[in-house]
Amino acid sequence: MNRSRAEFPANAVRFTVNGRRVLARSARIARLADVLRDELGLTGTKIGCNAGDCGACTVLLDLRQVCACLTALGQVEGRKVVTVEGLKQAHRLSALQVAFQKHGAAQCGICTPGMLMAATELLAMVPAPTAQQVRDALGGVLCRCTGYQKIVEAVLDAAQAPTLPLPPAAGEAVGARAGKVDGIAKLTGDERYGADAIPADALWLKVIRSPHHRARFRIGRLKPAKGIVRLLTAKDVPANGFGIYPDLKDQPVLAEGEARYRGEAVAALIGTRAAIENHDPEAFPVKWEPLPPVIGLDAAMAPRAHPVQAGKPDNLLLDGGVRKGDASGAMAQASVVAEGDFETVFVEHAYIEPEAGWARRIGDRVEVHVTTQTPYMDRDEVARVMQLRPDQVRIVPSACGGGFGGKLDLSVQPLVALGAWLTGRPVACVYTRPESMASSTKRHPARIRAKFACDARGQLLACEVDALFDTGAYASWGPTVATRVPIHASGPYSVPNVNTRGRAYFTHCHPSGAFRGFGVPQVAIAHEALMDALAARLGLDRLEIRRRNALRAGDRTATGQLLEHSAGLAECLDLLRPRWERELRACETFNRGHRNLRHGAGIGCMWYGIGNTALSNPSTMRIGLERDGNLTLYNGAVDIGQGSNTILVQIAADALGLPMSQFRVVMGDTDRTADAGKTSASRQAFVSGKAAELAGLDLRRKLFALAGAPEGEWRDRNYRLALEGDSVVFQRAGIRHAVALAQELLGEGSFDPPTRPADADGQGVPYATYAFAAQIATVEVDMELGTTRVLRLHAAHDVGRAINPVQVEGQIQGGAIQGLGLALMEEYVPGRTENLHDYLIPTIGDIPQMECLLVEDAEPLGPYGAKGVGEPGLIPTAPAILGAIEHATGVRPRQVPVLPHRLREALKHARS
Ligand code: FES
Ligand code: FES
Numbered sequence: 001m002n003r004s005r006a007e008f009p010a011n012a013v014r015f016t017v018n019g020r021r022v023l024a025r026s027a028r029i030a031r032l033a034d035v036l037r038d039e040l041g042l043t044g045t046k047i048g049c050n051a052g053d054c055g056a057c058t059v060l061l062d063l064r065q066v067c068a069c070l071t072a073l074g075q076v077e078g079r080k081v082v083t084v085e086g087l088k089q090a091h092r093l094s095a096l097q098v099a100f101q102k103h104g105a106a107q108c109g110i111c112t113p114g115m116l117m118a119a120t121e122l123l124a125m126v127p128a129p130t131a132q133q134v135r136d137a138l139g140g141v142l143c144r145c146t147g148y149q150k151i152v153e154a155v156l157d158a159a160q161a162p163t164l165p166l167p168p169a170a171g172e173a174v175g176a177r178a179g180k181v182d183g184i185a186k187l188t189g190d191e192r193y194g195a196d197a198i199p200a201d202a203l204w205l206k207v208i209r210s211p212h213h214r215a216r217f218r219i220g221r222l223k224p225a226k227g228i229v230r231l232l233t234a235k236d237v238p239a240n241g242f243g244i245y246p247d248l249k250d251q252p253v254l255a256e257g258e259a260r261y262r263g264e265a266v267a268a269l270i271g272t273r274a275a276i277e278n279h280d281p282e283a284f285p286v287k288w289e290p291l292p293p294v295i296g297l298d299a300a301m302a303p304r305a306h307p308v309q310a311g312k313p314d315n316l317l318l319d320g321g322v323r324k325g326d327a328s329g330a331m332a333q334a335s336v337v338a339e340g341d342f343e344t345v346f347v348e349h350a351y352i353e354p355e356a357g358w359a360r361r362i363g364d365r366v367e368v369h370v371t372t373q374t375p376y377m378d379r380d381e382v383a384r385v386m387q388l389r390p391d392q393v394r395i396v397p398s399a400c401g402g403g404f405g406g407k408l409d410l411s412v413q414p415l416v417a418l419g420a421w422l423t424g425r426p427v428a429c430v431y432t433r434p435e436s437m438a439s440s441t442k443r444h445p446a447r448i449r450a451k452f453a454c455d456a457r458g459q460l461l462a463c464e465v466d467a468l469f470d471t472g473a474y475a476s477w478g479p480t481v482a483t484r485v486p487i488h489a490s491g492p493y494s495v496p497n498v499n500t501r502g503r504a505y506f507t508h509c510h511p512s513g514a515f516r517g518f519g520v521p522q523v524a525i526a527h528e529a530l531m532d533a534l535a536a537r538l539g540l541d542r543l544e545i546r547r548r549n550a551l552r553a554g555d556r557t558a559t560g561q562l563l564e565h566s567a568g569l570a571e572c573l574d575l576l577r578p579r580w581e582r583e584l585r586a587c588e589t590f591n592r593g594h595r596n597l598r599h600g601a602g603i604g605c606m607w608y609g610i611g612n613t614a615l616s617n618p619s620t621m622r623i624g625l626e627r628d629g630n631l632t633l634y635n636g637a638v639d640i641g642q643g644s645n646t647i648l649v650q651i652a653a654d655a656l657g658l659p660m661s662q663f664r665v666v667m668g669d670t671d672r673t674a675d676a677g678k679t680s681a682s683r684q685a686f687v688s689g690k691a692a693e694l695a696g697l698d699l700r701r702k703l704f705a706l707a708g709a710p711e712g713e714w715r716d717r718n719y720r721l722a723l724e725g726d727s728v729v730f731q732r733a734g735i736r737h738a739v740a741l742a743q744e745l746l747g748e749g750s751f752d753p754p755t756r757p758a759d760a761d762g763q764g765v766p767y768a769t770y771a772f773a774a775q776i777a778t779v780e781v782d783m784e785l786g787t788t789r790v791l792r793l794h795a796a797h798d799v800g801r802a803i804n805p806v807q808v809e810g811q812i813q814g815g816a817i818q819g820l821g822l823a824l825m826e827e828y829v830p831g832r833t834e835n836l837h838d839y840l841i842p843t844i845g846d847i848p849q850m851e852c853l854l855v856e857d858a859e860p861l862g863p864y865g866a867k868g869v870g871e872p873g874l875i876p877t878a879p880a881i882l883g884a885i886e887h888a889t890g891v892r893p894r895q896v897p898v899l900p901h902r903l904r905e906a907l908k909h910a911r912s
Contacts, residue, residue: 174864229599240254438834631663
């Protein structure tokens with residue numbers, strides 16, 4: 001039953017919130033989370049699932065942590081509730097909040113209020129807890145971003161009277177462990193996410209979705225109902241198709257006549273919040289005619305398979321490949337050949353913030369406030385489906401509670417925009433957790449056949465890879481995956497003869513889209529397994545064979561690209577070598593005394609092209625200096641938790657020569673910023689970072705011109721700059737010169753990384769630079785149960801330059817723990833795992849000890865040498881874990897996730 005509070009008679013409940021006595025008039029059975037947010041305006045308490053699974057709604061009730069989404073208002077009568085807004089004492093941050101800021105424990109920040117409340121309960125009972133006590137106390141709160149390590153460190157540090165990181169001085173921002181510029185708001189509940197600032201007078205929108213993988217449908221006449229204002233169907237959408245690529249607008253906003261996946265939107269109801277929340281989905285007048293679906297790659301590729309999309313008779317979306325040298329000839333000559341088949345499944349992003357936003361019409365414009373990774377693409381897509389000019393659409397991104405690629409595709413944007421346009425009222429939509437999981441994109445399931453060959457010394461001679469991907473019902477990012485994978489399929493190694501191929505097929509499933517790595521994590525599972533196999537055949541150490549073959553500056557890649565600079569895989573491996581030897585020894589010692597529990601160590605390597613694949617990939621940044629001395633970074637790049645707001649300020653500040661503390665940031669608003677492209681492909685540090693550096697330099701040049709300095713003087717870094725009121729002060733060698741800011745100044749910088757499109761053989765320059773990394777995993781396998789626990793991870797990453805080491809470590813840790821989920825537990829099954837209790841992601845109890853090692857092999861094109869790290873953190877982890885399982889058990893899993901029943905079966909098979 002889902003009844004609106006408005007339906008119930010007023011029945012006020014008295015209780016205390018954050019020391020203040022309140023009277024709540026919602027129904028006694030209303031969820032406390034809703035009462036706090038909607039009636040009392042305390043939106044710091046977040047809702048990630050409304051089912052007790054995520055812990056984002058954790059508050060204190062009489063000093064004990066509870067899920068506010070599972071607590072009825074009536075239960076709190078006469079009791080004391082504390083929310084994140086109540087943590088400050090006398091307007092000062094609590095020690096715990098300070099520690100979170102110091103350690104970078106909040107990335108997107110959507111889980112942070114829940115984490116803080118759970119930790120507050122612990123610290124009240126145990127002022128100096130152990131790490132295990134922290135893990136136990138925070139075990140009910142999920143974080144998808146951080147990998148939990150910095151959260152544990154922060155809670156442990158809270159007892160040590162931590163202090164906030166000092167803002168770096170002018171010229172010292174790059175490389176500093178600076179606190180997030182938007183960090184404090186995430187710790188106090190002041191940050192506004194997609195569902196946090198919906199106008200009180202907004203109508204609400206509910207999407208009607210297909211319960212079938214494939215079905216024809218007919219929508220009948222909607223009976224008038226109190227509070228229901230309007231029905232939207234495909235007929236209401238002026239141009240009913242959207243998609244990532246300019247020539248591939250194949251996904252309807254609302255399906256027309258036939259639904260192609262379970263969860264596809266077919267209609268939308270708009271009405272008052274009460275009417276929408278009370279609407280019985282069974283009463284919606286739709287007639288379904290289920291049809292046989294095409295599920296899985298075999299069905300899609302079958303000779304007479306039903307075409308999922310008209311005009312695609314063979315269900316093939318894209319066939320990409322790379323050919324260099326003579327792979328089959330080299331295979332025939334090789335001393336050793338290793339080959340195998342590998343399989344992965346759908347993986348859900350599981351960001352803790354479901355899709356949410358609202359829109360309003362202002363004259364002939366529409367303004368959309370939404371959680372997103374890509375405001376400019378949203379603007380253009382909304383304009384397109386509504387047949388408006390792009391300048392008639394304004395996207396105002398809210399804070400983004402996690403994305404990982406899943407918020408690159410449209411979700412609520414066109415629906416609320418259309419609703420607001422047609423009704424003339426603000427219209428809001430917040431997906432439920434099951435709706436988010438059923439309708440959003442997933443990681444592509446892959447089936448990969450791979451073959452690697454080397455000479456007797458272990459030098460790679462050739463590789464052949466054929467990768468098939470299930471792209472679901474619509475293209476989304478399928479073409480990107482099918483082209484990026486063949487480029488990366490040879491691994492981060494120098495391979496003279498290459499023949500790789502990637503194909504994506506349509507099926508009747510939710511679209512597969514962008515998810516941290518665009519198919520590279522899947523293919524890394526294959527190439528790393530075969531590197532281990534070659535090493536085993538030759539009796540070579542697994543780290544050593546990788547080092548011998550590591551791509552270095554001066555080598556050519558599979559696409560023939562010359563790597564002129566910045567290829568630090570060998571250095572990563574050198575850093576790992578002593579740790580590798582120690583882990584191998586530790587496993588050997590442990591295994592001597594155990595039979596059922598076995599320890600093993602594995603190693604995984606990766607490379608990753610930063611930015612779009614062989615496509616223009618520009619970003620523009622602006623810095624405004626007003627006459628009153630206000631300094632603002634107008635930044636079109638959305639920070640989805642990875643810290644781009646902070647590192648872009650660090651870069652801009654040092655380029656300009658002013659301290660980062662003087663910057664304000666405007667993020668993502670398409671009316672106020674320039675297009676910085678999407679937050680994807682690990683590109684913002686590299687591409688937008690370079691644009692921010694150029695913008696800083698441009699403004700510096702203009703400031704020197706304003707002061708009448710000779711041409712070129714702005715390059716002299718002996719000058720110290722300061723803003724004092726409405727003047728800029730230049731100091732050098734004891735001379736001080738103040739200049740009034742007589743006019744507003746604007747610095748602008750743009751950067752588009754140089755690439756070259758591929759020829760028919762896939763030869764070209766797909767990326768301007770590449771990140772490299774190697775990770776070691778040590779696991780414990782229970783041979784009876786088939787369970788695997790990751791004990792330790794060592795991650796060495798070549799990031800070019802760590803603009804902010806805290807943020808870089810956070811990306812690596814968070815990515816690695818997502819990689820752990822990919823390896824061991826995450827499997828999305830439509831209709832079966834559409835919530836966070838059936839779909840398992842790593843909890844704080846699953847995290848291993850983890851060490852991050854940073855290699856700074858500077859990339860001359862990047863800002864201060866930086867490359868990117870968002871996706872690289874995830875890619876080597878699963879291969880390292882799978883290698884560790886093989887080392888522990890003698891069995892190499894070829895299908896992920898390695899669920900206990902799968903491993904038990906494989907072990908049984910190996911014994912028989
Ligand atoms: S919203 Fe309450 S546990 Fe997820
Ligand atoms: S910081 Fe924890 S979910 Fe994003």
